[in-house]
Amino acid sequence: MEKNSLFFMANLYPEIGRLFSFFDSGKIEAAHNAQIRSLSIIDKILSFKDIKPAGREEWSVIKNFVLGYDKLDPYERDILEKYAEPFSSKFMKGK
Numbered sequence: 001m002e003k004n005s006l007f008f009m010a011n012l013y014p015e016i017g018r019l020f021s022f023f024d025s026g027k028i029e030a031a032h033n034a035q036i037r038s039l040s041i042i043d044k045i046l047s048f049k050d051i052k053p054a055g056r057e058e059w060s061v062i063k064n065f066v067l068g069y070d071k072l073d074p075y076e077r078d079i080l081e082k083y084a085e086p087f088s089s090k091f092m093k094g095k
Helices: 005-024 030-045 051-066 074-083 085-093
Strands: none
Touching: 005 030, 005 074, 005 085, 030 051, 051 074
């Protein structure tokens, strides 16, 4: 299976879910590890040539949200938690 940008976008969704699950349950080290994995996924997404400038800007904002996940207000957290969901759905439909 080719690992394209959609593959990584789809895989970000559950990783962000793990990030907040760990954070909410006080497992800070595990949350930090999920943060590192999330940032790695975003960097892989940004490395693809098919991401247009506007998309790069959006992903940069999402990356900043992940960097400061523990300081997000409820609205920002909701954005981060839901951002990658459509990519995950699209990826699963294409399988």
